[in-house]
Amino acid sequence: MEEPIWVKAGAESRFAKAPALNFLEQNLFRVRSHRYEEKCGESLRIYSLATPREELIFAAWKLSHLTREKNYRYHEYAIVCGDVECYEKYAKSIFELYDIPYFVDT
16 A cells, blocks of 8 residues: 655645635544644535445536636636445446546546
């Protein structure tokens, strides 16, 4: 098994101007995580549905809507999960159906 990658927080980190994302990156899926006490506003949304397939269908619909209606760009999104292999088996068919480019980083 590969060693986990730890990204150091700081003034030069990729989320230095987005404190909620910086905190999430440092604490998500960690045994000793902490609670974020600040308000996130619109900068971060977390969704959970009944199955990984339903979550990806919802995500594809939401990404498609935000891209069409709000002029977001696909590179501005990330879908983060703890079990990449589980989600990856649905990603191709769902994202191709919605014509959404995607990249799976395992």
